[in-house]
Amino acid sequence: MIIKGMDSEQLKAAAQLSDRTFRDKDQSSMADAFPSIFSGAFGCSLGCYEENELISFMGLVPQHIAIGPAKLPLMSLGSVCTAEEHRGKGTASLLLQEAFSHMDEAGVSLLYVSGDRQLYMRNGCRYFGDVSTYTLQPDDVKSQPGETPPYKIREASAADLLAVQSIYEAGVVRYRRSIYETGVLLKAQALATIYKLRQSLVVAELDGEVAAYGVLALPGTQASSHKPFVVEYGGDAAAIFALLKGSLDQFSLESLSIAVPWQDAELHGILTGIKREDGKNEGTVRIRNPRQLWKQLAPYLLERDEEAFSGMLLENAPSEDDQAWAATLHMRGEAVRLSRDELTALLFDPEPHIPSMSEEQLVWAGRLLPVPLPYSATLNYV
Incomplete structure (x- = not known):
């Protein structure tokens, strides 16, 4: 078997394999829904070949996250599939290790994974962040207290x-993307097509100016069991709340759900x-290089609490593959060994469970942490 990066021509075969795995005849091709993976613009996606035949594929997309003043490099992984007759050979595991190597070479410390298969959990991926999914119904919004300004809710042009x-x-916490990328991703309708829904860009307008927007996945011409x-x-x-209320009425919806990450306190x-319904961010995350990640987050951490940042440092464990000891947190003259679970929870969870740390240490760490991350299942979903 040979594992290698793929060019635009080779990705045509990858799209066909992905279509056979994830799509049916009523859905658009994965190549259309996920252009960041299949356009060949990045050359990061990986294929496993046997006798010149593509037998397994892993989509890998480089991105940047903005977290306040910090610009955090990120890799997103998705569309992982293996031809049915070649499953059980460990090809996905080999591709994942190659993806880790690519991250190391590119200086990327964080990986978003669109799934939570045992393959990923076994290799250090963990659930992360807190997200609450609210389901609005017409009667709910009618009973909400307080008056709402006269927003005009309409489909965008x-x-x-x-x-x-x-x-x-x-937005303070978001994927960094250009207006061109936004346009491409709106056209692709990745998440909506997964559930056989149609996508609509809706805006809330006040005094002639757009105050909020929402990208909605709505019932379309195809039969779908998934709710809007x-x-x-x-x-x-x-304005977002007004948009949600107005959309229930405008599109005659029985319900409309919205996933809100923990940091969006006002919403x-x-x-x-x-x-x-309370849960975690979509998919899983893998911290590849804790020390490098800490350095990349420094602009945000310094802005949050310069004194606390000067007294804390995250260092790598001796072995990157050690699940029991993933990193060492140096804090006020003390050194705390963190497991893979503890490291991810400390960095990204609002109420982390860290048996290795005392209550006093957790309070001090809370001056800097957790770090807010964008919800992964948005237009940038991979």
Whole structure:
């Protein structure tokens, strides 16, 4: 078997393999839904070949995350598939190790994975972050207290894209992407097509200006068992709520769900009383190089608490593959060994369970942590 990066021509075969694995005749091709993987623009995606035949594939996409002033390199992994007759040979595991090597070479410390298969958990991927999914129904929003300004809720036109992009770029925690990328991803409709829904870009307008936007996955012409949901949102929290309420009425929806990460405190407050389900961010995350990640997060951590940052340092464990000892946290003259579970929870969970740390140490670490990460199942989903 040979594992190698793939060019645009080779990715055509990868798209065909992915279509056989994940799509049916009523869905668009994976090549259309996930252009960041299959366009060949990056050359990061990996194929496993046997006798010149592609038998296994792993999509790998380089991205940047903005976390306040920090620009964090990220790799996103998805569309992992193996030809049915070649399953059970360990090809996906080989591809994952090659992906880790590519991350090391590229200086990337964080990997988003679109799944939680045992393959990923066995190789250090973990659930991360807290996300609450609210499900709004017409009767719920009618009973919400307080008056709402007279927002105009409408489907967006091409003339709104610049305003939508400006709102998106004003987000403190987000994927970094250009207006061109936003346009491409809106056209691709990746998440909506997975569930056989149609996608619509909706805006909330106040006094002639766009105050919020929502990318909605709505019932379309295809039969779907999946309920409508918000793919991505941005803008003023009150305007977002108005958009949700208006969309229920405008599209005659029985319900509309929205996933809100823990850091969006104002929106959580407005949605108080709405039916919700608490969970984790979509998929899993893998921290590849803790020391490098800490350095890349430094601009955000310094802005949050310079004194606390000067007294804390994250160092790599001697072995990158040691699950029981993933990193050492140096804090005020003390050294704490962290397991893979503890490291991920400490960095990204609002209420981490860290048996290795005392209550006093957790309070001190709380001056810097957790680090907010964007919800992964948005337009940038891989």
